[in-house]
Amino acid sequence: MVSMSVDWGEAILLAGKGFGVVFLVLVILAVVTWLVGLVFQRSKRGQEEARSATKEEIKAKD
């Protein structure tokens, strides 16, 4: 606790930049996580469709 003369410009800039960095980091993480999830959900759906198609083929042959 040093001085009562505060450089408010610096303080507000620091708070603004800090909050901006946090938001940027978490938004990027959200986007990357969403993209990874999208890829996995699509590949899972594709696998399920292929599996059901194979089952139907086997049924049709029987």
Place this chain on the structure above:
Amino acid sequence: MFGIETGFAFLTWQRLIMLVVGGVLIYLGIAKKWEPLLLVPIGFGIILVNIPLGYQVMGFQMPDGTIVDYLPPHWMELIEQGGRPIGFLSHIFQYGFGWDLIPLCIFIGLGALTDFSPLIARPIYFLLGAAAQFGVYAAFLTAIAVGFDIPEACSIGIIGGADGPTTVYLTRRLAPWLLGATAVAAYTYMAMVPLIQPPVIKAITTEKERKIYMEPTLREVSRTEQIIFPVMVTVVVGLLVPAALPLIGCFMLGNLLRVSGVTDRLSATMAGAFIDIVTVFLGVCIGAYLAATSFLLPQPLMVFGLGVVAFAFATMGGVLLAKLMNLFLTPKINPMIGAAGVSAVPMSARVVQKMGQQANPRNFLLMHAMGPNAAGVIGTAAAAGAFISFLR
């Protein structure tokens, strides 16, 4: 008495007050079950260090032979001046905090305890974790307004992240003389989340909003996604905010051990015995930092007051962003889950769950609240890293 020097002659009223404070924390931990794993060792540490002539506990011997039997606020200077730890806690304190070992080890354990599935299933919850960091910056500016300098204000602001190890890590770097006050404030307020958050949430939400129903289940997250997540977070945060890498790296290492499926023994140890041992040392050392001579001063007491401001604003930030998101989302989310963006895991998620059920007995918000809760831990670590980077 019987030829030995007793401590009675040195038992000042300040020490007596601190002995009572230690007793109160032990009482709150045991009787009220407020964060007992932390408050009990912290309370006992306070008692240990405030018994006069206790240099065998927390003592340093200076090069000229004088003995300091408590840890002064500027303890780093004591070590720089050649002070040699002679008490058993002085050794733990010097290496555990001076080298950052204790907060980082806690983070490994926390990672092994954290389930990121809700966050992976609904990545939009990252935004709520970010918004809750508003408390950090609101408390930072308030601390400056009441006369703290910028490094001290950063250490006080981070209390709003509701993350004990991050608070310890940042304060040790920027304002080590405030370490005891910020750490005790962070852990005490984490324990008081059920008291602080509900009135704030009620003040800024309507009953209709609190009743918003959310499906209790989230999509299933594959094991591969769970394994990719900690590696991805480490790389992204490490590249964007390298100063946060020690915290995030340890957190994600613990989580990778949990989800890998082949390191169950390590994960079980990290999430069990390891974190328990480190927590005991953390608690006792924080308590032992709170000697009457360094705590009963206006500055640490003001830190304690600012902690409430930080928590209240953090809660508001998360809830208000959730309300804003509801303008665009269909189906709407219950804005109370935004309050879990403070990283007091899982306490704030439980508060949201409880309030959700009170408003609408059909609601089961725990899984949803765990998403912002986990994002909040990452957000607070990023905020701490940003402060360190800016002030370096």
